[in-house]
Amino acid sequence: MTIPQNSFKRALDAGHLQIGLWSILSSHVTVEIIAGSGFDWLVLDTEHSPNELPMVYSQLQAAAAGGRAHPVVRVPWNDMVTLKRYLDIGVQSFLIPYVESAEEAANAVAYTRYPPHGVRGYSAAPRASGFGRIKDYPQLCEAELAVLVQVESRRGLDNIEEIAAVEGVTGVFIGPGDLAAALGHVGNPKHPEVQAAIENAIARIRACGKPAGILSADEALARRYIELGCTFVAVGSDLGILARTSEQLAAKFKTNA
Ligand SMILES: O=C(O)C(=O)C[C@H](O)[C@@H](O)CO
Numbered sequence: 001m002t003i004p005q006n007s008f009k010r011a012l013d014a015g016h017l018q019i020g021l022w023s024i025l026s027s028h029v030t031v032e033i034i035a036g037s038g039f040d041w042l043v044l045d046t047e048h049s050p051n052e053l054p055m056v057y058s059q060l061q062a063a064a065a066g067g068r069a070h071p072v073v074r075v076p077w078n079d080m081v082t083l084k085r086y087l088d089i090g091v092q093s094f095l096i097p098y099v100e101s102a103e104e105a106a107n108a109v110a111y112t113r114y115p116p117h118g119v120r121g122y123s124a125a126p127r128a129s130g131f132g133r134i135k136d137y138p139q140l141c142e143a144e145l146a147v148l149v150q151v152e153s154r155r156g157l158d159n160i161e162e163i164a165a166v167e168g169v170t171g172v173f174i175g176p177g178d179l180a181a182a183l184g185h186v187g188n189p190k191h192p193e194v195q196a197a198i199e200n201a202i203a204r205i206r207a208c209g210k211p212a213g214i215l216s217a218d219e220a221l222a223r224r225y226i227e228l229g230c231t232f233v234a235v236g237s238d239l240g241i242l243a244r245t246s247e248q249l250a251a252k253f254k255t256n257a
Pocket residue numbers: 022024048152174175176177178179215237
């Protein structure tokens with residue numbers, strides 16, 4: 001058995017635009033459906049959703065069965081134990097929230113690497129290794145891992161070049177919601193000050209030669225970020241699609257007339 005290739009990482013390294021969808025519903029049924037919708041990547045969110053490791057295990061199986069979208073797991077925190085457990089179940093791409101310094105970014109990378117390159121704990125036959133059928137898994141796995149770090153605070157912005165330069169950091173994702181909050185505009189990522197900070201961050205990440213990523217459910221804004229050179233852009237969420245579309249359908253039939 002051969003190690004699965006991380007097509008998403010390869011596409012980012014090659015600078016090919018990757019359009020994604022955020023998955024908050026924490027459902028393997030939903031993930032199987034949206035994996036075949038045409039998106040390049042999905043975020044299986046465990047930071048801001050009621051999603052836990054056994055559920056993500058099922059969502060990985062569903063993503064593989066459902067289609068071409070590559071699953072990226074957002075862990076709840078930059079934590080060695082959490083990352084080790086998701087690596088073992090076969091996650092190859094990670095989004096790490098709230099990274100503020102090069103040291104934190106280097107820690108995130110180290111948590112995903114076996115010694116001597118890092119501190120990942122060893123398990124003999126995890127799902128990631130095809131239950132031991134990928135014989136050289138420990139030697140091959142690093143090349144297939146993507147570590148995307150999330151910058152979403154003033155300190156993170158200040159250190160963005162140092163963070164992007166860390167070896168093993170595949171790309172830098174800007175968290176517009178948290179950044180808006182950090183800049184004093186909670187709930188308003190469209191505020192001009194937040195938009196200026198985002199545009200500046202995108203330019204600085206690109207100048208470091210690393211792919212920049214972001215999320216926006218606003219179509220015009222998502223297109224603007226693509227124009228500015230973002231390489232991985234999430235353009236909505238499963239929850240948003242379900243909530244807004246179901247409201248629209250109800251409203252069509254439940255008018256005041
Ligand atoms: O800061 C942000 O924006 C993010 O990190 C994304 C959010 O957590 C959220 O919009 C995903 O549901």
